[in-house]
Amino acid sequence: MKMIYILTLVPFIGILGFLPFVNRIEPYVLGMPFNMFWMSMWVVLTSVILGIMYKLDPRNREGDQE
Amino acid sequence: MNSALIIILAFLLLSIFLGIRSSRGKDMNLEQWTVGGRGFGAIFVFLLMAGEIYTTFSFLGGSGWAYGKGAPALYVLIYITLSYVLSYWLLPEIWKYATENELMSQSDFFVSKYKSPFLGILAAVVGVVSMIPVIVVQLKGLGIIVSEASYGGISMSAAVWMGALSLTIYVMISGIHGSVWTAVIKDTLMIVIIGFLGIYLPLHYFGGFQPMFEAVDAAKPGFLKLPDEGLSVSWFISTVILLVFGFYMWPQVFSAVYSARSGKVFRKNAIISPIYTLMLLFVFFVGFTAILKVPGLVGADADLSLLRLSIETFDPWFIGIIGGAGLLTALVPGSMLLMSVATLLAKNVYKEMAPAASDRHIVRLAKSLVPIIALIAVYFTLNGGDTMSALILMGYSLITQLFPSLLFSLKRNNPINKYGAIAGIISGLAIVTCITISQSTIGTLFPSLPQAAKDLNVGIIALAVNFLVMLLVSLAFSKRAAQT
Numbered sequence: 280m281k282m283i284y285i286l287t288l289v290p291f292i293g294i295l296g297f298l299p300f301v302n303r304i305e306p307y308v309l310g311m312p313f314n315m316f317w318m319s320m321w322v323v324l325t326s327v328i329l330g331i332m333y334k335l336d337p338r339n340r341e342g343d344q345e
Numbered sequence: 346m347n348s349a350l351i352i353i354l355a356f357l358l359l360s361i362f363l364g365i366r367s368s369r370g371k372d373m374n375l376e377q378w379t380v381g382g383r384g385f386g387a388i389f390v391f392l393l394m395a396g397e398i399y400t401t402f403s404f405l406g407g408s409g410w411a412y413g414k415g416a417p418a419l420y421v422l423i424y425i426t427l428s429y430v431l432s433y434w435l436l437p438e439i440w441k442y443a444t445e446n447e448l449m450s451q452s453d454f455f456v457s458k459y460k461s462p463f464l465g466i467l468a469a470v471v472g473v474v475s476m477i478p479v480i481v482v483q484l485k486g487l488g489i490i491v492s493e494a495s496y497g498g499i500s501m502s503a504a505v506w507m508g509a510l511s512l513t514i515y516v517m518i519s520g521i522h523g524s525v526w527t528a529v530i531k532d533t534l535m536i537v538i539i540g541f542l543g544i545y546l547p548l549h550y551f552g553g554f555q556p557m558f559e560a561v562d563a564a565k566p567g568f569l570k571l572p573d574e575g576l577s578v579s580w581f582i583s584t585v586i587l588l589v590f591g592f593y594m595w596p597q598v599f600s601a602v603y604s605a606r607s608g609k610v611f612r613k614n615a616i617i618s619p620i621y622t623l624m625l626l627f628v629f630f631v632g633f634t635a636i637l638k639v640p641g642l643v644g645a646d647a648d649l650s651l652l653r654l655s656i657e658t659f660d661p662w663f664i665g666i667i668g669g670a671g672l673l674t675a676l677v678p679g680s681m682l683l684m685s686v687a688t689l690l691a692k693n694v695y696k697e698m699a700p701a702a703s704d705r706h707i708v709r710l711a712k713s714l715v716p717i718i719a720l721i722a723v724y725f726t727l728n729g730g731d732t733m734s735a736l737i738l739m740g741y742s743l744i745t746q747l748f749p750s751l752l753f754s755l756k757r758n759n760p761i762n763k764y765g766a767i768a769g770i771i772s773g774l775a776i777v778t779c780i781t782i783s784q785s786t787i788g789t790l791f792p793s794l795p796q797a798a799k800d801l802n803v804g805i806i807a808l809a810v811n812f813l814v815m816l817l818v819s820l821a822f823s824k825r826a827a828q829t
Contacts, residue, residue, distance in 0.1 A: 290430050294423055295582045302416075302571050302578055304562060310554030311626075312562075312569045318419055319626060322426045325619040329433060333612055338437075 283332050290325040294318060349494040352665025356672050357511055360527045364518050387610045392528045393601050394614070395621065398425060399535065400479075401486030401675040405648045406733030407625055411632025413647035413732070415561075415568035417576035418629055424585045426619045428592035433615040435593055437608030438755050444603070451599040451747075452693035458754040461763035462697050467770060468747055469693035472596035473686050475744035478736040479595075480686070480722040483679035484508050485648070485733060487672065488726065493652040494668040496661075505726050508675070509719045516680045516687075516715050531673035536624055538670045543627025546634045546654060554630065561633050568636075574796050583802040584738070590808070591745035597685035645732045687714040739781060742804035746773035749812045761815055764822040769815025776807040 294317075301317040308316035333339055385393065403421065410418035439454070446457050451472060456465035487508025492501045499507075551557035562569050571578050593599060605611065628651075635642075635650035639657060642650055655667050691711035696702050702710075729736075750766035753759050761769075779785075780803050787806065788799035 287430060287434070290427060294427065295585060298571075298582060299578050304558075304569050307555050307558065310558070312416070312558055314416060314570065315419060315626075315629075318423055319623060322422065322619050322623055325426050325430060326616055329430065329616045329619070332433060333616055336612065339609060339612060 283335055286328050286332050286335075289328055290321060293324065294321045347494075347496060347498070347661050349496070349661040349665035349668055350491070350498075352662060353491065353494055353668040353672055356669030357676075360530075360673060360676055361511075361515055361518065363527055363530075364515055385604045385606060385610075387613050390601070390605045390610050391614045391618070392532060393604065394598065395528070395532055395618075397595070397598050397601060397678050397681055399532070399624075399674065400483060400678040401490075401671060402479075402482050402733050402737055403625060403628060404535065404539070404671055404674045405486050405489060405651055406482065406737065407628040408632035408635065408651040409648035409732060410734050411629040412635050412642065412650040413644075414576060415565070415633075416571050417581065418632065420581055420584055420588075422622055422625045422629075423581075424588035424592070425622045425625075427585060428589045429615045429618040431589055432593065432618075433612055435755075436602050436611035439593075439599070440602050440605055440608045440611065442755075448603065449600065450689065450693055451594075451596040452689065454599070455747075455750070455754075455766075458759075459750070459763040459766055461767070464750075464763050464767055464770075466694055466697050467767060469596075469689040471743060471747055471770065471774065472689050475740045476596065476682050476686050477718075477722060477725065478740040480679060480682045480718070481725045481729065482733045482736050483512070483675040483682065484722055484726040485736075486675040487512070487679075489649055489652065490668045490671040490675070493649060493656065494661075494664050496656070502727055505723055509723045512676060512679050512683060513716050513719045515676055516683045517712060527673060528677050531670070531677050534670040535674055538667055539624055539627045539631075542651070542655065542667070543630040546658065547630050549658065550634055550638055557630070557634055561636055564637055574800060577797070577800045579797040580800040580802060583800075583805050587745055587802050587804045587808065588741050590748040591741045594744045594747045594751065596689055597681045600685065601681075648733050683715055683718055684711075686718050687711040690714055690718075738804075742777050742781075742802075742807060743774065745804060745808055746770050746777070746811050749808070749815055753815075760823075761819045762822055765815040765817075765819025768818040769811040772814045773807045773811030776810055777804065780804075780807065 297317070298314075302314050304312040304314070306313055311319065407418060407421050410421070442448075442458075443454060446453075448454055448457060450469075452465035452469040455468045456462055484505050488501050488505035491504035491507060492499050495504070547554050547557040551560055558569060571581055593602070602611070631651050631654065635654040639650060639653040642653065652664075652667070652671075656664055659667075688711050691707050691714060695710060696707055731739075747770065749769060750761060753761040754766075786799070786803050787794065787801050790803075790806075791799070
């Protein structure tokens with residue numbers, strides 16, 4: 280259960296915490312300036328992290344009619 | 346009438362038709378008109394909420410900010426993404442409590458949690474006041490789409506009136522069901538169109554994304570980075586945090602939560618939702634391409650950039666399709682906003698004051714309020730010169746004031762009482778109003794602070810004061826209660 284709380288904070292740290300260090304244009308990645316690429320990458324990672332949280336969370340294993 | 350306008354009109358008629366169809370055969374009581382009978386599964390709730398979150402603001406305002414401000418526009422992508430992380434924890438709690446207590450609106454939630462009808466009325470009023478700027482954004486969007494697609498034939502103000510009229514008709518015939526089905530068409534169409542424009546336009550004009558960004562960087566050095574002052578890194582972080590707090594405080598989003606079948610729906614939706622926001626990247630690509638291709642749009646005109654660039658590039662029939670999609674992105678959220686404001690005023694303000702009123706009477710009142718609210722929004726649309734982004738940010742700084750007391754109400758032993766909640770919200774609102782009227786920033790209020798602190802979003806002050814007042818007043822009143 281503790282792990283889930285830590286995971287919740289990871290996207291905030293990855294995007295907002297690192298922002299001062301990634302606010303740059305070079306190098307371009309996938310055609311995007313680096314800051315834009317960094318944020319897009321974290322958007323995808325946020326989905327992944329939420330997916331892991333969902334798997335770890337015991338509440339989702341209850342037989343909910345869904 | 347040109348082919349672009351004919352196609353847009355066809356979209357309008359189709360959405361009205363779907364609205365009529367979906368409401369036929371159902372005796373619409375207040376619960377069905379507003380929360381759709383609480384039977385929606387994951388996909389429906391996803392579409393319903395996406396329908397409210399991706400408005401014409403993301404379509405036109407997002408590209409407008411990329412065009413006018415550059416990299417700071419990325420805040421839109423980030424605040425939506427991080428809000429979904431919050432939703433994982435917040436929404437199932439709200440849903441559970443609302444369903445157990447058969448709540449219908451956000452005000453009901455406050456009334457029930459804090460046992461204070463006055464707090465419910467206050468929350469409703471905050472909601473109404475915050476939603477007006479967002480309705481204005483939708484009307485602006487409708488106005489921009491129709492007047493641009495007419496190639497100058499229809500003036501902006503005539504287009505806004507037409508937009509308001511169609512929005513009103515649309516809301517009057519369909520409740521939430523009409524909105525859901527139109528939301529399906531709207532989201533599909535919007536993704537296809539935005540994806541196409543975002544890929545085609547940079548490729549067509551620059552041969553690729555990187556050459557496009559390099560050209561923008563060469564023409565406007567520093568535009569693709571957050572600047573050192575103004576919309577800087579600290580502005581970005583504070584704004585995103587503020588918006589994440591406000592994200593689910595919108596009454597129409599809040600009550601969409603009630604329409605779900607189970608709490609698990611939200612945890613499931615939280616997984617895919619961030620990826621969905623990536624669609625906004627393509628909106629930004631369009632805005633950045635427009636910088637060099639349709640230069641010279643300043644101030645609020647930056648919101649025109651997507652359509653101007655499209656008009657430069659495509660035939661009228663395709664402008665009709667883009668405009669039609671844009672129309673739906675204004676119509677779907679716009680209808681929900683109008684409906685929410687009307688229901689809030691009828692049920693959570695009027696009925697609180699006249700408890701004897703019957704449900705039928707309330708539905709009738711809500712419906713008759715719709716055109717009045719539309720008129721008020723038209724007034725502000727025609728008399729304000731703000732960009733969509735500025736309007737949205739203003740609505741957010743108001744609605745965020747509900748967050749502290751809502752968050753504490755989810756705790757099992759809530760240390761906050763109704764006096765604290767009321768005092769906190771009112772002081773937060775007062776500060777937002779003062780700041781907006783005097784156009785202060787933290788920089789002008791405290792000129793001696795370091796630059797990073799000066800750039801913080803000024804809404805943070807209102808939220809901090811709200812929080813402190815809430816705590817102190819709760820503490821003072823709980824002591825008094827203990828003594829007597």
